Amino acid sequence: MAKRISVSETPTCEVSCRHDDVLERVRHGLTEPEVLRWVAALFKVMGDPSRLQIVNALILSEMCVCDLAALLKMTPSAVSHQLQILRQSDLVKWRREGKVIYYSLDDEHVSNVFYQGLVHVNEKHHP
Amino acid sequence: MAKRISVSETPTCEVSCRHDDVLERVRHGLTEPEVLRWVAALFKVMGDPSRLQIVNALILSEMCVCDLAALLKMTPSAVSHQLQILRQSDLVKWRREGKVIYYSLDDEHVSNVFYQGLVHVNEKHHP
DNA sequence: CTAACATATGAATAGTTGTTCAAATGTTCA
DNA sequence: TGAACATTTGAACAACTATTCATATGTTAG
Numbered sequence: 001m002a003k004r005i006s007v008s009e010t011p012t013c014e015v016s017c018r019h020d021d022v023l024e025r026v027r028h029g030l031t032e033p034e035v036l037r038w039v040a041a042l043f044k045v046m047g048d049p050s051r052l053q054i055v056n057a058l059i060l061s062e063m064c065v066c067d068l069a070a071l072l073k074m075t076p077s078a079v080s081h082q083l084q085i086l087r088q089s090d091l092v093k094w095r096r097e098g099k100v101i102y103y104s105l106d107d108e109h110v111s112n113v114f115y116q117g118l119v120h121v122n123e124k125h126h127p
Numbered sequence: 128m129a130k131r132i133s134v135s136e137t138p139t140c141e142v143s144c145r146h147d148d149v150l151e152r153v154r155h156g157l158t159e160p161e162v163l164r165w166v167a168a169l170f171k172v173m174g175d176p177s178r179l180q181i182v183n184a185l186i187l188s189e190m191c192v193c194d195l196a197a198l199l200k201m202t203p204s205a206v207s208h209q210l211q212i213l214r215q216s217d218l219v220k221w222r223r224e225g226k227v228i229y230y231s232l233d234d235e236h237v238s239n240v241f242y243q244g245l246v247h248v249n250e251k252h253h254p
Numbered sequence: 255c256t257a258a259c260a261t262a263t264g265a266a267t268a269g270t271t272g273t274t275c276a277a278a279t280g281t282t283c284a
Numbered sequence: 285t286g287a288a289c290a291t292t293t294g295a296a297c298a299a300c301t302a303t304t305c306a307t308a309t310g311t312t313a314g
Contacts, residue, residue, distance in 0.1 A: 017193040017227050017290065026198060029187040031245065036183060038248040039241070040176040047171030049164055050302075056163060060156040065261060066144040071153060078303055080262055090251060099260045099311050100144050109247035116243040117166040118158065120236035124217060125165060144260065177272075192291060205273055207292055226281050226290045 045089045046113065050074065051082050058092060059111045062104040172216045173240065177201065178209050185219060186238045189231040 031039070046052055053072050057063055065083065069076045083103060086092045093106045105111060158166070173179055180199050184190055192210065196203045210230060213219045220233045232238060 017191055018197060019191070019194055022188050022190060023194055023198055026184050026187045026190065030180075031183055035245070035248055035252075036179060037176055038252060039244040040174055040179040042174075042244050042247060043170045043179065044174030047167055047169075047174040048302080049167040052163060052167040052170065053157075056158055057153050060153045061149050063149060063153065064144055064146070066259095067146055067150055070145060071150055075304075076261065077263090077305080080260095081302075084262080096311090099258095101261065107247075107250070109243070109250060113240070113243045113247055114166070116236070116240045117169050118162070120169060120234075120240055121162055121165040123234070123236060125162075175272075193289095202274075203291065204275080204293090207290095208272075211292080223281085226288095228291065 041089065042091075042113070045085060045091065046110075046117075048082070050078070051086060052114075054079070054082055054086065055091065055105070055110060055114060058103060058105045059114060062102050064100045064102050066100070068103070168216065169218075169240070172212060172218065173237075173244075175209070177205070178213060179241075181206070181209055181213065182218065182232070182237060182241060185230060185232045186241060189229050191227045191229050193227070195230070 030036075046055060050072065054068060057068060057071055063071070065076055065079050068074070068083075069079045072079070083092065083094075086103075087094070090106055091110050092103050094101050094103045096102075157163075173182060177199065181195060184195060184198060190198070192203055192206050195201070195210075196206045199206070210219065210221075213230075214221070217233055218237050219230050221228050221230045223229075
């Protein structure tokens with residue numbers, strides 16, 4: 001992030017290369033800023049390897065923190081921190097059974113997003 | 128990231144809560160680590176609002192840096208830096224026409240990923 | 255109650271990231 | 285050639301992030 005508070009004149013291409021027709025057309029087609037921020041937030045959450053591993057695991061099965069930690073070779077604490085982020089983003093839900101808390105995906109859209117990313121990567125890194 | 132080099136004993140749930148059947152099953156279903164890292168990298172790139180705006184714009188039309196800067200109210204320099212990241216991830220391609228460089232999406236998988244994210248957000252933040 | 259365990263939380267911290275500014279390329283045209 | 289412009293690049297820095305450690309919370313069994 002790091003937005004500096006300088007007030008220098010922004011050299012934003014004032015002159016010739018502007019294609020106002022394109023700008024106009026694109027501007028109307030853009031996703032609303034607020035929605036786009038939500039989408040970016042979703043991708044950001046899924047953009048961390050540890051969290052994506054967790055998502056990957058939860059696509060396959062409901063799991064407790066302890067199992068996730070063992071599976072991903074992470075500290076339960078680290079897993080818990082990441083689960084908190086996934087919880088705050090409504091990507092996962094949980095249920096308690098005694099001392100153990102089981103996490104699972106909150107909806108199937110998440111796995112759709114995951115698989116779409118997978119498709120991209122598979123087609124990209126392949127002969 | 129920030130991986131500390133401590134060598135404390137990792138308290139990784141050694142005792143009772145382990146579900147070895149689940150662990151075994153999930154372990155075999157997991158996406159290969161290297162592929163998963165690529166997917167995470169893709170989401171990470173698309174997880175920044177500025178870059179996602181650029182992607183959003185390029186879904187609608189090929190555009191030059193100057194137009195992107197004007198559309199998104201960013202410095203050409205900032206746009207260029209972000210385009211470099213999108214270029215390095217093979218998300219965009221470009222062509223030169225005189226002084227102007229036009230960017231466009233490298234393939235349609237990118238927009239599929241974008242739309243899948245959009246679907247998730249629309250269903251999530253809606254009655 | 256207390257001990258044992260699963261999970262959560264807070265603070266600290268090293269690594270990372272996005273923007274800015276200034277300066278460098280590369281291209282066209284007079 | 286040299287001025288003008290579009291774009292790129294590098295350094296610097298403030299803001300942010302993920303992990304770690306230590307500690308707290310919540311639950312069960314004895």
